[in-house]
Amino acid sequence: MTNKASILVVDDEPQIAEMISASLQLHGYAVSVVYDGEQAVKKIAAEKFDLVITDIQMPGMDGITALGEMKKIDPELEVIIATGHGTMSTAIQSMRKGAFDYLHKPFENKELLAVVGKALEKRKFNDITKAIFSTIKPEELLRVTIDSVTRILKAEESLLVLPDKGGRLKVAVSEGLEDEARLNSRLGLCDRMMGRLGGETKSVILVDEPARDKSFADLPGISEIKCALFLPLMEENKPSGLISINRTREGEYFTEDDLQRAKIFGSLVNLALRNSNLYRQLQDTQSQLIQAEKMSALGQLAGGLAHEINNPLSGILGLTQLVLENTKPDSQNFTDLKDIEKAVFRCKKIIVSLLSFARQEKTRMEPVNLNEVIEETLTLCARQMELKSVRITRQFAQGLPMVNGDYQQLMQVFLNLFTNARDAMPEGGELSVGTSLLKDPSGRELIMTTVSDTGTGIKPEILASVFDPFFTTKPVGKGTGLGLSVCLGIINRHNGTIKAYNRPDGGATFTLSLPV
Amino acid sequence: MGKRVLIIDDEDLVRNYVRRALASRGWEISETDNGAAALALLRQKDFDAVICDLKMPDMRGEEVIKRIRDLLPAMKIIAITGSVSNITTPIVPGVELEGFLIKPFGIDEIRNLMEKVLGR
Incomplete structure (x- = not known):
């Protein structure tokens, strides 16, 4: 420690007080002296001390009462009791009240320094323990x-x-x-x-x-x-x-002492690390809960909203088409009306995906071969990928157990991920899809699917938002911002997790874990 | 003889374009904005088909459709709605419908459906 410990000496005999004080000062400690219990308590309330050495028998407030009062003010304060011969019982009493140790008067300088050293070490260790246990963020x-x-x-x-x-x-x-x-x-x-x-x-x-x-x-x-x-x-x-x-x-x-300290410290750190890991898990769970909450709120909103909007939208569509029937195809009005018609179809698409994302109906669970779902989805988009010069590589684990899932909905998830990957590689690239069997920390088996592209990756500042409803990086009219939220909704209903990462060598990876 | 169709929807905009889209086929179109009035009309006059919205303030479309089916078992009934996104579940439990459209739908969609149901 750079700043030396500060010690308060309490004794009604000024010579003894001064002697202790001088000896401690000689060893670099900062020392204050008071001559009775009341003063000692006042001093502790006013200033920060690491250690108190107090006499027991003093006029006014005695040492043991003072000890209790001082501990009330600063529970971590270490107190050494100095006692005369024949007061063994008071010494024991003081230990019970939380004194660190006691010194028999008259004591030698060496004894004093040894006890002070030990008390301060305990205090230091307490500080460190406190620091470690009050720090819950892993990096700190x-x-x-x-x-x-x-x-x-x-x-x-x-x-x-x-x-x-x-x-x-x-x-x-x-x-x-x-x-x-x-x-x-x-x-x-x-x-x-x-x-x-x-x-x-x-x-x-x-x-x-x-x-x-x-x-x-x-x-x-x-x-x-x-x-x-x-x-x-x-x-x-x-x-x-x-x-x-x-x-x-x-x-x-x-030394042997060092090893002992190291041992204690090691077990403290291990305990603190475990706490910190638990805390991180708690935070993860919390954010998942918040996400789920957002989803269900949006789901309710979407259901009501869809009906309210679909009615007028239907009117706009129908009336526009009626007018179109009486408009010359080469006129400006015709072009404008066609644009209105297209806009309605766009709105319709948004509402349909919003509803499918918010769908309250039950997922139809059955044993599903995940490799098969992926393969079928890949077949669906093979042509599109070819057109965009996207190569597809597969790394499927063989003999995977079945997962309990909704075939159609899982296809929808993969279709979304593959389409996003394709859109992230306008100049072409590679889409790699892999499956593997893993165990989570609690030993449950799960199938991990990774979907990676060689596109531009996801900007770090938006990585946390990609699953948010209506969040999109695509140009207006190209994406509804619901694709990944739909995926998240579906995967949540399957008790799985879906996460987005950036690959160190560029491109994005989505990982999807489903329980077996 | 022109077919007679009754449109039941509380949304003026929808009744307006559906009526005009079908009237241009030479059919006779009546309309109402609530279920009670619809049932009264059906008792008075012959219709070939009804187009009924599923969500209306006074009587739920499902209820209206059930009562129409009870009253006129041979009536061709088409449901329209803005509330659902896919047609996988029966719309009105226990009642077979002749057709179903999700809003927003265009004039060709309703014409094609009605032609299929009623014959040209």
Whole structure:
């Protein structure tokens, strides 16, 4: 810590108070002194202290009452009780009231410093625990974790590695490793460590001078590490990542105490990471619920709206056609009326898709072979794809189990996705469709379908909106903005999920998971 | 002899163009905007067909159609509606219809349907 801890000394005997104060100041602590319990409580209410050392027997408010009052104001305040001989029972009483420890008067300077050091360490650990558990956003949590562990274990450098989607270890956050070559060498060390761990569960692993250890000796750039400590991050009882903490100072090995601290810290972090993952899942569920809510509201609106609009629209269409019958085909009026007629057909199309999206009727579920649905849909659009120079590649998993679904509606979903892919590649390209059997985190089997194109991709700022009703990037009159919302509606009714991604090499991918 | 058709729809715009589209075929068209009046008219006069909207304020189209069928089992009945998007389910439970159109529909659609139902 850069700012030294601040300590309040409470004793009715000024000499003792001054002596304690002087000794602590000599070790760099910021010390204040008061001479009775009331003053102490007032001081705690007014200023922030890390630690209080208080006498018990004082005129006015005694030490134990003061202890209780101070804890009411600042529950995390650490308090050390200084007691004279023969007051053992009061010492025990004070411990029960939340004192950190007690000192028997007269005590030696050494004793005082040891107890103060321990109390402050506990306080620091509490602060860190609080920081970790109050940080629930994954990205912040990792940063807080690395900052804390570097401090607690007085290390020069540390990093936290997690696997990416492809299972390769990547540095999530690091401290004291700005140099890229060094960072990479540490990643290499972590990678080797993960390999050595296999699926084993260990809470902490210590390696002194890894460059001399035959398991790591061949790795470049690790000779400056004097002492390396690894904390595995667990997911479902298997190590999924590591926190790696290194000391590079000569002769500064990790002590048994350090290992103990590391162990506690590791289990805290694992717990916090799990909380954070749960939080993320909760957020996902929440946004899905909001989406579903939007859909059902729109569905009700759409039903009512369709009827109200279809009546006048029918009138416009019929009357326009009646007038058209009495209009010369080569006149301006004829062209204008034809435009009105086309506009009505456009409106009709929008309402039809709106209704199909909002359709309240039940989906007709039956066992469906997903590969077959996709193949049939591809056959439907093969000609269009050919016209637009779009190649189709298939990567279908064989022997897939059936999914419970509505054949027609699933076809509608794929037709939408394929049409969008085609429209994203006006110059031609490749449409690839694949299926595979996966397990979700809770072990349920699902079939994942991916539909990828080599088009322009989806702008990151609109990625979140593509499933919103009426959201479209197509020119006016070309898209209703309902295609993907219809897909989402259908997939939701199938208890599945549909998501949109951008491919790193350009183009968009839609993934669709359906439970088996 | 020209066929006689009764249009039942509370929407003036729709009655207007359907009447004119069919009148040009030489048929005799009557119209009304509610079910009760329609039933009264059907008791007074002979009709070959009725075109009935399904959603009207006073009596639901389904009810009107059921009563017409009870009154005149041989009547040709065509339903029109703006509320649904596809024709997969029977429109009026228990009543067989001669035809069905979803709004918005054009003049050729109603003419073709009526010619099919009534014969040229």
